[in-house]
Amino acid sequence: MYRILFREDLTPDIHLFKVEAPQIARKAQPGQFVIVRSEERGERIPLTMADWDEKEGSVTIVFMEVGTTTRKLALLNAGDSILDFVGPLGRPTEIGRFGTVVCVAGGVGVAPMFPVARALKARGNRIISILGARSQELLFWEDYLRSVSHELTVTTDDGSYGRKGVVTEPLKELLETVEVNRVIAIGPAIMMKFCSLTTKPFNVKTVVSLNPIMVDGTGMCGCCRVLVGGETKFACVDGPDFDGHEVDWDLLMNRQHSYLDEEKESLELWEIKISGR
């Protein structure tokens, strides 16, 4: 059992847990993930680590309520425990001295981007961040990301905060005006796809953090397989970071949506259970 030390609601549907996991905290690196199973009947889901604290022995995860598993997780509070918490899994993000790095974070993707940008900045890179969300209510950690960036632009789809529009617009302007040595994009698949399409003509290496469905998260099942440069890769052990220009995005999104009907059925059943309590 892994105790929740601290909980914060970042938006009504996005939550932060600090989880007691000292051994994972000691080994964690930017870009790695944990597999979480909240209770006996729960699914195993991957969540990229948002932060960790070796002294405190904690790992921070941030998640949005979207399905049964995340709804169940959201019922937990500080002092409660998560049944299973496995990590740190996946290969760490490459933290090199690249020059100017544009970090594009979409939605909940700002959470895993934070430690990546922090490490890249500490390594001496110039960090220009772009943070995008559908609207102001879904924005969080703008201050965190700003603290590890030299520049930051915020966009919202509806214009309720920052610049109105999507992240690819400021990204394109940067590519046209500044010498960009690397782009890192973390967020929904569709956002990472369009970031990769945007950078492709500029021939700027674009690293994306893929988020397919996983089961074990250790290379055993192959559920998370993705096609990168025409080769099948397992996101859990070969990734989750890949070259965005090489990823077959449509395949990834199809596979992510494999269980939409079941997810709906499961959630409906859960809502009936919860309302009966």
Next chain:
Amino acid sequence: MAEKRKTNLSRVPMLKQEAEVRKRNFYEVALGYTEEQAIEEANRCLQCKKPLCKTGCPVNVDIPEFIEALREHDMPEAVRILKSKNSLPGVCGRVCPQETQCEIRCLLDKKGAPVAIGRLERYVADWEQAHPEVMGKQKNRVKSNGKRVAVVGSGPAGLTCAADLAKRGFEVTIFEALHVAGGVLMYGIPEFRLPKNVVQAEVDYVKSLGVEIKLNHVIGKIATPDELLGNGFGTVFLAPGAGAPMFLNIPGENLSNIYSANEFLTRTNLMKAYLFPEYDTPIKVGGRVAVIGGGNVAMDASRCALRLGAGEVYVIYRRSRIEMPARAEERENAEEEGVLFRILTNPKRFLGGEQGRVKALECCDMDLGEPDESGRRRPIPKPGTDFIIDIDVAIVALGTRPNPIIPTATEGLELTRWGTIKTDEATGRTSKERIWCGGDMATGAATVISAMGAGRRAAADIYAYLQGKS
């Protein structure tokens, strides 16, 4: 004067659930012997002076001795004899290929049918579980010798090695990557062939010896083998198991609703997807399912698919029935339940439909040519025989290759050209001092009992090594 009884040359049959019934449930197929049946079968044993059955057992179970105790109705003694050599008798009684190991060496095999050693082993193990009041009093734990050993993986190799060393006083910690102990016995072999409570009872026995099992510990990630050695463990035994599933490398293989057998079985067995939506992990089965491969895992996957509600299940295999690696018993069980075999059939590509879901499989017929390096006749495509099977789900059961996590996290560990860890078969030693290896990571995919044999041999060698260090 007692009447001299003639030995019955046929074995006592074991009842099974009817095929029509069992193909729709996950309860155990084979129902086990009653006491009467077990004694009758045990009475067939000739009690050979030089028992050959024993020589066929990778963990050297004292077979005639436990059978003798059984027929003397001394069940606690039968349990004791069995468990002194085999910490997982309930598992082995169910899933060992006895027909190629102990039973094939039984003298009665040539006269009729060999003694049903596996069934008797299962009977004794099940008796123990049913009589905790008799067996519970035993003290399993021995005094610690203060030496610590790390075991990576809680499958058959890891559990056996851990149990053997714990019985000799070592303090053993098993590191298991998943959230339950048992490895392939939990995620791979289905409930209807190996009930999970049987596995957990045997895991509990290993724990009762003093073995600590740390779940959710992926060695190579949370700690490397070198770090374990630096943290007070005298040696490390690596038994992380089968690793990564192999695919066909044909077009369309990443379409939705195409599973590796590992994923399909893990969802079903470990995550209990057959109880969805009561359990949260879903699985796709409906309509027509194609299982590709001819081994035991293909049989398990096809039979799971039936039980999950598939309409038709095809096993697609490129060679003929004779070359199929699956146990005859499992193949028969699958056929009885209605699994359809398409032999001499080679998959060429998957075709996709709506939303990137698989909708058909293009295949061609095969002929058998000259034997290849495996000794089996090589399958050769027959030109102009392409055809299409409509399917809704596919399961690829082609075996596994080694998982890269431990090799990449351990410097100085020599690998074979297949990517397995180079291991001395007799001792389990690797190229790296203080690190042993066994099970599928050393040999490539094999059986539960051969992994247990490797665990036993490594334990003996680790014992000798650490004794020398005292």
